[in-house]
Structure formats: C-alpha cells, structure tokens
Amino acid sequence: MKDIYKVIVYFCILSSILVNKSLVLGGKVRHFKWEVGYIHWSPDGLEGVVLGINGQFPGPTIRARAGDTVHVELTNHLHTEGVVIHWHGIRQIGTPWADGTAAISQCAINPGETFVYRFEVDKAGTYFYHGHYGMQRSAGLYGSLIVDVAEGEKEPFLYDGDFNILLSDWWHSSSHEQEVDLSSKPMRWIGEPQTLLINGRGQYNCSLAAAYFSNSSVSQCNIRGGEQYAPQILHVHPNKTYRLRIASTTALASLNLAIGNHKMVVVEADGNYLQPFSVENMDIYSGESYSVLFTADQNPSNNYWISISVRGREPRTPQGLTILKYHPNSASKLPKSPPPVAPRWDDYNYSKSFTNKILALTGSPKPPTTYNRRIMLLNTQNLIDGYTKWAINNVSLILPATPYLGSIKFGLSNAFDLKTPPDHFSHDYDVMRPAPNQNSSYGSGVYMLSFNTTIDVILQNANALRENVSEIHPWHLHGHDFWVLGYGEGKFSKKDEEKFNLKNPPLRNTAVIFPFGWTALRFVADNPGVWAFHCHIEPHLHMGMGVIFAEGVGRVKKIPTEALGCGLTGKMLMNNVHK
Amino acid sequence: MKDIYKVIVYFCILSSILVNKSLVLGGKVRHFKWEVGYIHWSPDGLEGVVLGINGQFPGPTIRARAGDTVHVELTNHLHTEGVVIHWHGIRQIGTPWADGTAAISQCAINPGETFVYRFEVDKAGTYFYHGHYGMQRSAGLYGSLIVDVAEGEKEPFLYDGDFNILLSDWWHSSSHEQEVDLSSKPMRWIGEPQTLLINGRGQYNCSLAAAYFSNSSVSQCNIRGGEQYAPQILHVHPNKTYRLRIASTTALASLNLAIGNHKMVVVEADGNYLQPFSVENMDIYSGESYSVLFTADQNPSNNYWISISVRGREPRTPQGLTILKYHPNSASKLPKSPPPVAPRWDDYNYSKSFTNKILALTGSPKPPTTYNRRIMLLNTQNLIDGYTKWAINNVSLILPATPYLGSIKFGLSNAFDLKTPPDHFSHDYDVMRPAPNQNSSYGSGVYMLSFNTTIDVILQNANALRENVSEIHPWHLHGHDFWVLGYGEGKFSKKDEEKFNLKNPPLRNTAVIFPFGWTALRFVADNPGVWAFHCHIEPHLHMGMGVIFAEGVGRVKKIPTEALGCGLTGKMLMNNVHK
Missing domain, CATH: 2.60.40.420 (Cupredoxins -  blue copper proteins)
Incomplete structure (x- = not known):
C-alpha cells in the first residue's frame, strides 16, 4: 500500500510541475491576472478618473517571447460597464475570439465576471493593448505588449x-x-x-x-x-x-x-x-x-x-x-x-x-503579385438626420448587439444587415469637394472575403463636410498584417496601380491616408475570423468610421461560450435547453 | 376556396383586433417603448449629462389603472453600460424577474439589447421607477408611475x-x-x-x-x-x-x-x-x-x-x-x-x-398578531481594509455576478455566499458609541425565508464611525409592503414589543430609522422571489447597506431566458448545448 501512495504522490508532484510550468509546444505560457476598474489618477498633474488595470495606469506591460502563449485572466470590476481588451497587432491566428473587440469577436465581459484571453504571440515586435468598447481606450485602458524574439533567435540589428x-x-x-x-x-x-x-x-x-x-x-x-x-x-x-x-x-x-x-x-x-x-x-x-x-x-x-x-x-x-x-x-x-x-x-x-521611406527589410515576405478582389473604400464625413458621422462608401458603421463572430458562425440571419456593403463608390464622386448630398445611412453589413484570396483595399480620402478640409485617418486592420503598396494624391485611378511597390512594400497593421489622398493595401484573407478594419482615431470609429471583414468563419473551431453569452447567440444557446 | 380565404381573413382581422386591444382579464395592457441613453440636460441651469428615457428627463410618466398590465419594451442605448429599471412599490406578484434589480432579479440589459418588463399594477397608488444598477438612479434614471383605482372603483376621498x-x-x-x-x-x-x-x-x-x-x-x-x-x-x-x-x-x-x-x-x-x-x-x-x-x-x-x-x-x-x-x-x-x-x-x-401620525385607514389589512421569525438588523458604518462601508450585522453587501433569482431557482452553489447572514447581532453591542472594532467583512449571503411565514424585522440604528453621529436611513423592501409596528429610541429590547401597534399600523414599502433608534416591521413572506431590502440612500447601498431576502423561489414559474443570460446561469444554460 505504501508504495502505491508513493506512486500517487509522485504523479501528483509531476503533474503539478507540468501545470505550473505550463509547458506548451514552442513557448511558455505567460500568466497574468488583471482587474479592470476606475481609479483616481493624475496623468498630467490634474487629478481625474482613469480606467486602470490592477490599480495602475497605464496597465502593466506584458513581455513575452515569440511563440509564447499569453494567458490573461481579466476580471471586470466596473460597476455597470462591460469591458474587453484588444491585443493590437497580434493576429490571433486560431483564436479569433480573443481579439478583444466587443460586438465583433466577443460579448463584452459583464461587471463581476472574468474572461480568459489566451493567444499565441507568434511574431516578435512592439505591440500594445487597449480597450475596444465604447471609448474606453480614451478613458485610459491601455498598456504595452512587447514580444522578444524566440530563445536562440536574433534580431537583425544590435543594441545594448x-x-x-x-x-x-x-x-x-x-x-x-x-x-x-x-x-x-x-x-x-x-x-x-x-x-x-x-x-x-x-x-x-x-x-x-x-x-x-x-x-x-x-x-x-x-x-x-x-x-x-x-x-x-x-x-x-x-x-x-x-x-x-x-x-x-x-x-x-x-x-x-x-x-x-x-x-x-x-x-x-x-x-x-x-x-x-x-x-x-x-x-x-x-x-x-x-x-x-x-x-x-x-x-x-x-x-x-x-x-x-x-x-x-x-x-x-x-x-x-x-x-x-x-x-x-x-x-x-x-x-x-x-x-x-x-x-x-x-x-x-x-x-x-x-x-x-518605410520599406520592408530585404528578405521579408512579398505580396502576391495580383489580387482576387479589390475593395475601394471612400471615407466621407456625413450628416445622418442632423448627426455628424463618418461613413465608408456611404455606410456609417453601427455595431450590432450580437458579436459577428458568433452570429456568422451559427448562421443567424437577424444579427446584422445581410446586405453586403458596396465594394466601390460612384466613379464621379469628387473627392476634392464637399459632397453635394451629405446624407448617409447606418449599416452593420459585412464584407465576406473568400478564404485564402488576395484582397486589395484602396482607402480613398475625400473632402469632409467643410470645404477644403480633409483629415488624416490611420486605418488599422485586425487579424492581419497588410502590405502597403503605395500612397497617392487625389482620386485613385486604375493607372496608379502601375506605381504599386510589389518589390519591398512594408508589412503593417496600420496605414495612414493623407488628406485628399489614397492608400493602397494588399493582404491575404487567410485567418479564419471576423476582423474590424477602421480608423484608429477613437472618436472617428465611434462616429462610424470602420468596416467589418469576415473570412473562413466556418473553419473557426469552438468559440468559448463566454464569448457568446449576449444578444442572439446567447439567446440561441440558452433557448435550446430552456423552453 | 374563396370561402376558405374569407374565413382566414376573418380570423386574421379578429386576432389582430384582439392583439391590438391586448385584452387581459381585469385590465388593459399599457404599452411603452423606451430607449435609455445619456443626454445633455440642464436640470438646474448648469448643463450636464443625465440618463434620459426617450430623450427626456425625468423619464415619461406611466399612468395606469389598478389591474392593468404595464408592458415596457426597454432598449439600452448606452455605449458600454448595462441597465435595468425597478418599479418601486410594485410588488411584482408572479413576476419576480420584472423587479428590475441587477444582480438580484435579472441580468442587466446589455447595450443594444431590449428587455420587456411586463407586470401587473395590482394596487392603486403613487409610485415611481428608477435605475437599480450601480448608481444610475443618481444619474437621473427615474420617473413617475401612477396607478389610478380600477374602473368603477372609488378612492376613499374626493378631489377636483x-x-x-x-x-x-x-x-x-x-x-x-x-x-x-x-x-x-x-x-x-x-x-x-x-x-x-x-x-x-x-x-x-x-x-x-x-x-x-x-x-x-x-x-x-x-x-x-x-x-x-x-x-x-x-x-x-x-x-x-x-x-x-x-x-x-x-x-x-x-x-x-x-x-x-x-x-x-x-x-x-x-x-x-x-x-x-x-x-x-x-x-x-x-x-x-x-x-x-x-x-x-x-x-x-x-x-x-x-x-x-x-x-x-x-x-x-x-x-x-x-x-x-x-x-x-x-x-x-x-x-x-x-x-x-x-x-x-x-x-x-x-x-x-x-x-x-402615519396610521392605516380604518378597514386596512391588519398584521398577523405573531411572527414566525424575527430578524434583528444592526446598521453600522465600518472600515474594511481601509475602505469605508456600511454593514448589516457586520456583513457589507456585495452583489454577485449572477442574479440570485436564477442561481437560487437552479440551485447553483457557487453563485453567492452560502453562509446565511446572522439573524442577530451581539447583545452587548453599544449602539450609542462607535464600535470598538470597526472592521467588518463583505458578504453576498441570503436570508432564506420560509414561504408564507410572518417575518419581523427590527432595524437597529447605531453610532457611525465618528462619535455622536448616527444617520437617517430609509429602508425599502422589494416585493412587499410591510406593517410598521413601531419606532423607538436606543437599543431595541424585548419589552419594546409590548408597545407595538397591531391595531392600525400603516402598510409601507419604505420606513425610516431615526438616529440612534430602531424601527420594527412585519411582513408575510408570501411572494415567491428574491427581494432586496436596503437603505434607499444611493451611496449607502453602493457601500453595502442592504440584505437579500428569498422566499418560495421553487414556486417561481419560468424565468424569461433574457433575465438569465449572465454569470453562472448564462453559463449553465449555454453549456448544456454547447460542449
């Protein structure tokens, strides 16, 4: 009997070692336990209220190595607000539910509840994280995420x-x-x-x-x-x-x-x-x-x-x-x-x-030389019933109550506008002048991208509501890096394509459009999930300046239930057992 | 064939008439469609932000007749906050999920979602409604609810x-x-x-x-x-x-x-x-x-x-x-x-x-002459790890992430503290002086009341943290009216019972405790549900000044799924189908 106990104890110790070290093929698991709450803080000498993590602002810095798994157990300590955290620049390959975009990749975490973000940081680099619900980023919900090269790997430059x-x-x-x-x-x-x-x-x-x-x-x-x-x-x-x-x-x-x-x-x-x-x-x-x-x-x-x-x-x-x-x-x-x-x-x-001057390091991945689908996205400032909004191809994005990832995966038909938003805008639109008709409409439609196809996006800037005003918009894509093929002035035309840089375009997740100009991007829709693509200026997104891309959602594996407990997915899952 | 069409059309018309008139035995259905959102408002000449309903502050007045059914379709237009509305004074007989208390009777309504409050206003009177989540009442989420006597009935007084x-x-x-x-x-x-x-x-x-x-x-x-x-x-x-x-x-x-x-x-x-x-x-x-x-x-x-x-x-x-x-x-x-x-x-x-002077009109319902259980509730101000809190019998209420109504109904064991909070406080507690030990602890336990028993509650006030300070606390009970049997000075003692008014005590849902005094209440636990009983001062409740009563929860009929979609009830209901 004694020997049996020894064996049991031995196995217990062994398994606890394995759990504690949390070994995962190719990297470590980095565990974090975070509590989000409002705190008094004085970011600039004047005390105010900020959204802090574990009582600090900005939130703690995450430092990991490429190939590691980041595991953040996030508890919402707000009194009435939901919360999510987006891991900006992390592509969430295989874990689209961990992208941390409310109404897109998951239901917001309710007050008092805990959600586990678990994802691989597959690529070394300088990243950050931030709230992606309402304007919680503006409230101070952000911090740094640094991924060092994998053990044994080297950066292509030296520093002390x-x-x-x-x-x-x-x-x-x-x-x-x-x-x-x-x-x-x-x-x-x-x-x-x-x-x-x-x-x-x-x-x-x-x-x-x-x-x-x-x-x-x-x-x-x-x-x-x-x-x-x-x-x-x-x-x-x-x-x-x-x-x-x-x-x-x-x-x-x-x-x-x-x-x-x-x-x-x-x-x-x-x-x-x-x-x-x-x-x-x-x-x-x-x-x-x-x-x-x-x-x-x-x-x-x-x-x-x-x-x-x-x-x-x-x-x-x-x-x-x-x-x-x-x-x-x-x-x-x-x-x-x-x-x-x-x-x-x-x-x-x-x-x-x-x-x-921003060009890819020699030896970096090159873009496909052709594209399967080109989406022209005209950025305009509009008035809808007297409300100032931003619109893309005349659709001002309004996020649905049910996150897209679940509603698309489960084929729910009432969760968002089934009408696909347009791939083009009117060819006679004058980007240099205020629109003759400044009206627009709200929409929650999705650009459904065929899996593994190459997508070109031409971001087209235009005059805003006031004459001679066109603003800078840095557009950020979730779930991917894209190649920036070029920038140009005025309205993009087919012949601008000839000047595309296919040799050493930089890979980015964010690219700017300059006033009255265009920016051309290319990416491969190879990451199953639903991904926001939007102006990273917080009030602009709040005012509708974004679109939704979805690709290969059928290939997405089991979405954690905790990401689905709101809106129509929550209803669907609950009503199956609770009649 | 033609005749069949006629019959179908006839039935369609008939049913649409029935639906439109929404006839319910004993009363009308009063329909309201509300949208809750923050608005700029100037309640006192200085503009600020208030929680409005349909763009107005205070919210619209509901006016109905006794026996009517109030049907409020509430859509949450907040950006990141949940919302609920409590119908203050309405006992919610048979509809405990419509009491509008977040974390108690229902999950907060998520942004973008709609919840239907449907309940009978069974008794004429002057009522109101208000937010019951975080401090949303303080933000201005309130309005009037007036119930006139049923058609043909008369008030016991006249007015023009x-x-x-x-x-x-x-x-x-x-x-x-x-x-x-x-x-x-x-x-x-x-x-x-x-x-x-x-x-x-x-x-x-x-x-x-x-x-x-x-x-x-x-x-x-x-x-x-x-x-x-x-x-x-x-x-x-x-x-x-x-x-x-x-x-x-x-x-x-x-x-x-x-x-x-x-x-x-x-x-x-x-x-x-x-x-x-x-x-x-x-x-x-x-x-x-x-x-x-x-x-x-x-x-x-x-x-x-x-x-x-x-x-x-x-x-x-x-x-x-x-x-x-x-x-x-x-x-x-x-x-x-x-x-x-x-x-x-x-x-x-x-x-x-x-x-x-407040006494029941002759002929009003009288209280049972004896009680089955007496709960003494000592109100103290405390410090927990340096945080100022209010506590009842040394427990400062902290609401759980899963509303009690669902967690008790489904017998979930991890949703709240299973330890019952105490029915008494130490007999040698000196209510006239600051406590020698001002420490306390948090709790989410429930007073489980045997169904149909008579409960006495003695609310006992005490000195707060500072010497010679004792504050007024108006305590409000959900789901019931209670009889106010008496008020007294200092610490309640058994012989104070002799002075209880059992002849014409007023029925109320709110009763005050005066500084350094006590207030005695009696009610019958005959309304299946989970009911908050708390100081109605918003910051005091926020600081833990309340208790939870539950009675006959097994008798509660089907709770609408929409009230259960958060915390452990949401998880339970979803995981049964989604493994």
Whole structure:
C-alpha cells in the first residue's frame, strides 16, 4: 500500500510541475491576472478618473517571447460597464475570439465576471493593448505588449539596451462625456487633447521646458519625481546603442517624435522589420508602433529632450516631453537647448517623405503579385438626420448587439444587415469637394472575403463636410498584417496601380491616408475570423468610421461560450435547453 | 376556396383586433417603448449629462389603472453600460424577474439589447421607477408611475384634480465619478447635493425667491419658462381641492415639503390609504411616496410657494421651489411672503411626531398578531481594509455576478455566499458609541425565508464611525409592503414589543430609522422571489447597506431566458448545448 501512495504522490508532484510550468509546444505560457476598474489618477498633474488595470495606469506591460502563449485572466470590476481588451497587432491566428473587440469577436465581459484571453504571440515586435468598447481606450485602458524574439533567435540589428514608450493623449472631460458630446445633435466636437502623455505621464499647466521659452506664460514644472505625472526619464550610458520601442494609442493626435541632437534609425514597424533608415524625427499615427535605434554619442555632460508634438491638426496641445539622461548626470539637469522643433503641423510633404521611406527589410515576405478582389473604400464625413458621422462608401458603421463572430458562425440571419456593403463608390464622386448630398445611412453589413484570396483595399480620402478640409485617418486592420503598396494624391485611378511597390512594400497593421489622398493595401484573407478594419482615431470609429471583414468563419473551431453569452447567440444557446 | 380565404381573413382581422386591444382579464395592457441613453440636460441651469428615457428627463410618466398590465419594451442605448429599471412599490406578484434589480432579479440589459418588463399594477397608488444598477438612479434614471383605482372603483376621498411631483437631488459631479469617489481608499464622500429638483427642475446659482432674502448673495432667477430648469407651476382654481402625489427618489436628501399658507391632509403613503391627518409641512424620505389633499382656499389674488428643504443632514443645499398659481393670476407673479421655513434640520422630534401620525385607514389589512421569525438588523458604518462601508450585522453587501433569482431557482452553489447572514447581532453591542472594532467583512449571503411565514424585522440604528453621529436611513423592501409596528429610541429590547401597534399600523414599502433608534416591521413572506431590502440612500447601498431576502423561489414559474443570460446561469444554460 505504501508504495502505491508513493506512486500517487509522485504523479501528483509531476503533474503539478507540468501545470505550473505550463509547458506548451514552442513557448511558455505567460500568466497574468488583471482587474479592470476606475481609479483616481493624475496623468498630467490634474487629478481625474482613469480606467486602470490592477490599480495602475497605464496597465502593466506584458513581455513575452515569440511563440509564447499569453494567458490573461481579466476580471471586470466596473460597476455597470462591460469591458474587453484588444491585443493590437497580434493576429490571433486560431483564436479569433480573443481579439478583444466587443460586438465583433466577443460579448463584452459583464461587471463581476472574468474572461480568459489566451493567444499565441507568434511574431516578435512592439505591440500594445487597449480597450475596444465604447471609448474606453480614451478613458485610459491601455498598456504595452512587447514580444522578444524566440530563445536562440536574433534580431537583425544590435543594441545594448531597450526602452519602451507608449504615447497617448489626454482630455480633462471624461470619456463618457465625450461619447455623449459626439453622439449629440448637433455634434459637439471633443476638441484637441489637453495633454500629450509618454507612458501615461504628461504635464498640464506647467512645462519641463518653460525656462527655454522667454515669452511663455507657462511656468516651469516643479516636480520631485515621485508624482504620477513626473516624466519617466530614459537613462543611457555614453556611446551605447539603444532600441526605443514606440507605440501610439492616442485617441486623436498624430505625433512627431524627436530626440534632441540624436539621429534615429528606424528598424521595425508594427512588428515587422524595415530596411533601416535614418531620421532626425519621425511621425507616428495612432495605432502604429516602431522601433528606432539611437546611439548616445553626444556630449555626455548634457542631458537631451525627447519630445512629441501634434501633427496634422492645428496644435492646441503643448509638446509632450521627457529627458534622455546620460550617465552619470543628474536627472534634474535640464538639456542645454530648447526641445526639438517639430515640422509644421500641416507640412504633409514632410510626413509623406517619412512615410515613403518605410520599406520592408530585404528578405521579408512579398505580396502576391495580383489580387482576387479589390475593395475601394471612400471615407466621407456625413450628416445622418442632423448627426455628424463618418461613413465608408456611404455606410456609417453601427455595431450590432450580437458579436459577428458568433452570429456568422451559427448562421443567424437577424444579427446584422445581410446586405453586403458596396465594394466601390460612384466613379464621379469628387473627392476634392464637399459632397453635394451629405446624407448617409447606418449599416452593420459585412464584407465576406473568400478564404485564402488576395484582397486589395484602396482607402480613398475625400473632402469632409467643410470645404477644403480633409483629415488624416490611420486605418488599422485586425487579424492581419497588410502590405502597403503605395500612397497617392487625389482620386485613385486604375493607372496608379502601375506605381504599386510589389518589390519591398512594408508589412503593417496600420496605414495612414493623407488628406485628399489614397492608400493602397494588399493582404491575404487567410485567418479564419471576423476582423474590424477602421480608423484608429477613437472618436472617428465611434462616429462610424470602420468596416467589418469576415473570412473562413466556418473553419473557426469552438468559440468559448463566454464569448457568446449576449444578444442572439446567447439567446440561441440558452433557448435550446430552456423552453 | 374563396370561402376558405374569407374565413382566414376573418380570423386574421379578429386576432389582430384582439392583439391590438391586448385584452387581459381585469385590465388593459399599457404599452411603452423606451430607449435609455445619456443626454445633455440642464436640470438646474448648469448643463450636464443625465440618463434620459426617450430623450427626456425625468423619464415619461406611466399612468395606469389598478389591474392593468404595464408592458415596457426597454432598449439600452448606452455605449458600454448595462441597465435595468425597478418599479418601486410594485410588488411584482408572479413576476419576480420584472423587479428590475441587477444582480438580484435579472441580468442587466446589455447595450443594444431590449428587455420587456411586463407586470401587473395590482394596487392603486403613487409610485415611481428608477435605475437599480450601480448608481444610475443618481444619474437621473427615474420617473413617475401612477396607478389610478380600477374602473368603477372609488378612492376613499374626493378631489377636483391632481398633480404629481417627483422629488430628487442633483450633483454636478457625474454618477461615475461619485462611484469612484465612494469606492476609494480613503473614501471620498460625495457631499451634499448642489440642487433639489421638483419634477427634474431646480435652480442653481439663482433663486426664485432671492427677492425675499435681503441678505442673500444669490440673485433672482431670470427664467422665461421654456428652460429645462424652469419650475413646473401648479395651476389651481380657487376653492377647489387637489390631490398632490409626491414621491422622493433622492439619492441622499431627506426632505420637508410645504405649501405656503396651505394645510395638507395626508391620505396615502406608498400606495396604501392612511387615516387622514392634517399637517403644515411633511417629511419625505428617499423611497417614500405620499398623497396629500389641499384646498385652494387662500386669498386667490396671490400665488403661493411650494418648497422642499433638506432634513436630517446639515443643509448646504438651497430649498427647492415652485409656485402654486391661483387662476387667473400670472405664473410670474411671485408670492407675497418668503417661502415656508422648514423645521430645523436636526429637529428629529418634529420628524418623529410626523412619522407617528402615519396610521392605516380604518378597514386596512391588519398584521398577523405573531411572527414566525424575527430578524434583528444592526446598521453600522465600518472600515474594511481601509475602505469605508456600511454593514448589516457586520456583513457589507456585495452583489454577485449572477442574479440570485436564477442561481437560487437552479440551485447553483457557487453563485453567492452560502453562509446565511446572522439573524442577530451581539447583545452587548453599544449602539450609542462607535464600535470598538470597526472592521467588518463583505458578504453576498441570503436570508432564506420560509414561504408564507410572518417575518419581523427590527432595524437597529447605531453610532457611525465618528462619535455622536448616527444617520437617517430609509429602508425599502422589494416585493412587499410591510406593517410598521413601531419606532423607538436606543437599543431595541424585548419589552419594546409590548408597545407595538397591531391595531392600525400603516402598510409601507419604505420606513425610516431615526438616529440612534430602531424601527420594527412585519411582513408575510408570501411572494415567491428574491427581494432586496436596503437603505434607499444611493451611496449607502453602493457601500453595502442592504440584505437579500428569498422566499418560495421553487414556486417561481419560468424565468424569461433574457433575465438569465449572465454569470453562472448564462453559463449553465449555454453549456448544456454547447460542449
């Protein structure tokens, strides 16, 4: 008998070791236990309420290796609101229900309930995560997700250390208030952000650099370093090379980032390697991420500014600043010169020149040379019954109560508009002028993509409601990277295709359309699931600026029940047993 | 063939007539289609965001006759929040799932979804409805529900016309902010309301009566009448008698109401007739409703004030005012005298004297003479890990993710604390002093009441955290009326029972406990369902001040699936078919 007990104990120990190490073929399982709730926080010196994770803002940084499985047990501690988290840039291959998009990939997690996000991070890179329900991203629900190369693998560049900075913008009105403002008739625009944040830290009503601006009425910040809004200082050693990982989860602002006196070499975008190129400053749009290398090769007795400035909208928001501190200088030693001066906010040629330098590293996957289906998406600002909306091919996206993934998988016919939204817009539409008819309509239809086909998307920008206004829109695709084949001015025409870059187009998950311009993308619809494709500007998505792609949903394996418990899928599953 | 068609057409017409008239034995079906959403509103002259129904605040008034069925199709138009509506004072006999208490009687209605509340209003009276999820009542989700006597029936008093006024209090900080403040460590108290509202209308930063107060720094309101915050004037004809229906849905404030120069005869409380008594002014606590009769027998060339003033807390909120306008005076003609002066806020003897006058009309149902179970409920303010909470017998109520009605009905064992909360508190607890140990713990346990037994509840007030502080708590019971057997000072003792009023105790659904006092209630547990019993002060409930009663849940008929689609009931029902 004693021996039997020994064997049992042995097996118990063995199995507990296996469970604890959570071995999964090809990588580790990284366990996280998160609680989402509102907290008092002072992102910029003025206290407000933010959406925090485990009582902190921004949320904890996830760090994993390519091939690992991330396992986040998320408990909703909000009082009346649902919540989801989207893992921006992670393609969710085989786990489309873990994409964290309410009304698309899953039902929002109810207050008091727990949902497990479990997915593989298959590709090294700089990513982030954020809320994707209502405007919860604007409320501060975001954090960084860094995937290092798999053990034994090497990056195609060398560095001595790395830093991670997540950029965002901050308003003093709550995201709830902003939602009501944007949904009002007439619409009340939320205005420019009060503060730009670097890793959730900014300064309002004072400036780290006020001393440099003789004509400024803003006072020098009096910061001890322990404040929630104290800048996170970057500590470097002279002559070492660093990787700066940058991601932007701004609600609105397009940004330009610079390190005073230092050049940067751009090497990664959205988790894909680039042909390295050197810049003095760089643009970054909401939804994008980059890695840049820089060497601490300047006068080591000085510290230097790192600055972010608004691009593409007339700025009413001061630069966001932090300090690059050379060892062994004091962190409180201010740089010798004023912060970098950003290019003019409306110098789009400058932005285009930067964007056109972004090309795939030699040896990167190449796009198919032809496409099976081309979808032209015209972005317009419209009025629907007096409400200001954004529409794509004259359809302003309204999300259904039942997430698409479940309703398509189970063939429910009443869950969303069965009418497919159009692949084209009127060939005589004048993108340079306000539409003669500014009316539009709501829709929840889906672009059903044939599995494994190659899809071209031409994003076409246009004049907004007001004359001579066309805005920047960074479009983000879930579930895929796409190749950016080209950018152009005015209306896309068939002959623009001849200039497509099929040789070394960069792979991205986010691409900008410039004012009055177009952007051409290509991807292969090879990831079974339902995927949002939308402007990453939070209020624009809220106002309908997005479309839904679905592909191979029949191939999606068992969707966890917890993702289906709302709307018509919940009803269907429950009513089968409960008559 | 033709004849068959005729027959079919005939049946179609017949059935459509039946459906349209929605005939139900004993009453009509009153149909309402409501959409809940945040709207910009100006309850007191300062614009804010309120929870509106069909774009209006307060929500629409429901008016029905006793025996009617109310059918409200409620669609949640919020972006990320669930919603429910509680029909305060309606006992929901046979429809416990329609009580509108999130986490108790149903799952909150998800954004984009519709839930049908369908219930009988079996008893004439003055009622109201309000949100019962998080602090959505504080956000403005409320309205009136008036049930007239059944056709052919008569009230036991006469009047020429009636008015309906719903009282509330208003803060300039959002209910979301208030929730975070109250849940903080250390707790941040929400403070006194900025404004008192009569039918959702109040005046901030100006007063209708400023002209009467020579030493006031507040300016006279300049109101044209069309403003959202313009007072609703009560139009009367000389020498006519009116019924004033009054209900209080305040989040915090206890009120005293007066009509300048006019006496009032109190005739109804919480939907039950009273032995009429005359007063110059009256107290009304949150959760209570009254009808009073008054005759327009004063000098008809004048108008008169109607005022509400804060009681029981040191007032920092100006009186709420409106005008009783005698025909044919102009509405803008101000009364001759200043508004009524309320009794001192801490004159509890005055309040007790009013409360003791409330007795059932002769012929009203009498309570059973004995009880089967007596539950002593000690109300204390506590600290749990530094968080300020309210607790009952040392348990601070925390609501589970799965509504009790479903989890008890289906015998789920993990949905809430199976440990029954205590029926008594320590006999040596000193209610006159702060507790020596102010610690407490959270709980979600249920008082399981044997069906059809008579329950006595002794609500025992005590000193709060600070010395010499004991607050007013109006306790509201769902699913029942109770008899109020008596009120007393200090700690309840067995011999207090001798003074119980078993002759003509009033039937109520809400009863106050005075500072350092007790209140004795009796009811019969004859309504199958799960029923909240809690302090009606919104922040107090939010801080745990409530208990849960369950009775005869096995007798509850089919709970609509839509009420069960969350938490463990949702999981259970879905997983039976979806393995």
